[in-house]
Amino acid sequence: MTDAASLSGITVLDLGQIYNGPYATFLMAMAGARVIKVESLKGEALRGTSETSSAAYPFMVLNQNKESISLNLKSDKGLEMFKQLVEKADVVLENFAPDTMANLGLSAETLLEINPKLIYAAGSGYGRSGVHRDYLAMDLTVQAMSGIMSVTGFEDSPPLRAGVALCDFFGGVHLYGAIVSKLFERQSSGKGAVIDMAMQDTVLPTMASVFGAYYFHDRQVQQRTDNRHAALTLAPYNVYETNDGHVSIICVRDGHWRSLLRAIGRHDLLEHEAFKTRDGRARCMQEVDDIVSDWTRLHSKSEVLEKLQAGGVPSAMVRDVEEVLADQHMHDRGMLRDIHHPIMGDVTLMNSPLNIATGETIEARLPPALGEQNDLVYGELLGLSQDDIMELVKTGVIGP
Numbered sequence: 001m002t003d004a005a006s007l008s009g010i011t012v013l014d015l016g017q018i019y020n021g022p023y024a025t026f027l028m029a030m031a032g033a034r035v036i037k038v039e040s041l042k043g044e045a046l047r048g049t050s051e052t053s054s055a056a057y058p059f060m061v062l063n064q065n066k067e068s069i070s071l072n073l074k075s076d077k078g079l080e081m082f083k084q085l086v087e088k089a090d091v092v093l094e095n096f097a098p099d100t101m102a103n104l105g106l107s108a109e110t111l112l113e114i115n116p117k118l119i120y121a122a123g124s125g126y127g128r129s130g131v132h133r134d135y136l137a138m139d140l141t142v143q144a145m146s147g148i149m150s151v152t153g154f155e156d157s158p159p160l161r162a163g164v165a166l167c168d169f170f171g172g173v174h175l176y177g178a179i180v181s182k183l184f185e186r187q188s189s190g191k192g193a194v195i196d197m198a199m200q201d202t203v204l205p206t207m208a209s210v211f212g213a214y215y216f217h218d219r220q221v222q223q224r225t226d227n228r229h230a231a232l233t234l235a236p237y238n239v240y241e242t243n244d245g246h247v248s249i250i251c252v253r254d255g256h257w258r259s260l261l262r263a264i265g266r267h268d269l270l271e272h273e274a275f276k277t278r279d280g281r282a283r284c285m286q287e288v289d290d291i292v293s294d295w296t297r298l299h300s301k302s303e304v305l306e307k308l309q310a311g312g313v314p315s316a317m318v319r320d321v322e323e324v325l326a327d328q329h330m331h332d333r334g335m336l337r338d339i340h341h342p343i344m345g346d347v348t349l350m351n352s353p354l355n356i357a358t359g360e361t362i363e364a365r366l367p368p369a370l371g372e373q374n375d376l377v378y379g380e381l382l383g384l385s386q387d388d389i390m391e392l393v394k395t396g397v398i399g400p
Helices: 020-030 058-060 076-087 107-114 139-145 167-190 199-216 254-263 279-282 287-296 302-308 321-325 327-335 354-360 374-382 386-395
Strands: 011-014 034-039 066-070 091-094 119-124 194-196 239-243 246-250 315-317 336-341 345-351
Touching: 011 020, 011 076, 011 321, 011 336, 020 034, 020 058, 020 066, 020 091, 020 119, 020 321, 020 354, 034 076, 058 345, 066 374, 076 107, 091 139, 091 167, 107 119, 119 167, 139 167, 139 194, 139 199, 167 194, 167 199, 167 386, 239 287, 239 354, 246 287, 254 279, 302 315, 327 336
Parallel strands: 011 034, 011 091, 034 066, 091 119, 119 194
Antiparallel strands: 239 246, 246 315, 336 345
């Protein structure tokens, strides 16, 4: 890591699992924090699903630049050792079910008594308070409870989940932001803090335009609007077919619409009374979409993008996974990089978006093996000898 890394000197005990918690600590690790992944003797859940499954890639992405120790928190000695590590830590992060840590004797209150400057960060589906606190939650269920599924898909289809784990990752981003905010506050207050981040809370703002449509239409719940605007007040605002795929096009301002007409050669419609205003185009939505589609179907998606972007029209190609991973733009910016993995072979990995935004350069390291830093962490932070560590392995407190 560089000497100027933003979070250099911060030590994190990472009990995160799957996506939510590990993404927050990935961002911290890529900002220079020392992130120590505290795993059971079997390994964190995502690691445990096998290095040859589809989970291998997200595990590799989310656990770059971390250290791994194995520790049996269900043993008295394991609990004692964890509490000793807490004395040396700045942050403890977990995204277990709400009472898991308390049931182990490791509640936020207990850990803050040990280290009053500790930032205890907890991520969960619905938070540690409220009537839904104990609901079992995964990304899919939070999408359902937050309303996202109700507005995704086509009008005549059942509710549809978003094709990505947006709740987990929105939760991770907000968890990171809250941790860094409290670390900053700690500089003046000298006090630790408890963070209770609910995934549902973090995705609720994405529903703003949907809520807007609800109030705009006299508090009536609207049917799904396919790829069109939630309130059906913008046109064109849709995904359009090309001769080799699809493109997305949106005209927010009247100027966008006039630019679109010029780009597609429909100068005859520039003064068409029905299309002059945004409200007018919304009232003629299907006709507007037909005008756009008649042109896009004659061209490839790259031709459409080139023509419309040159004309100042907000537009994009709908790209598949292979196209995105090969994106030269993101490779040039450093967001994507190609590496060779000993098991997966040649793969493209993601950087931290925060590092790209700030220009911070951290040399990325592949995830550690389970317990790879046992000797280092237990020796350095707890002062254990090699004989001590061997005894802990023998008694099942840590892994080999």
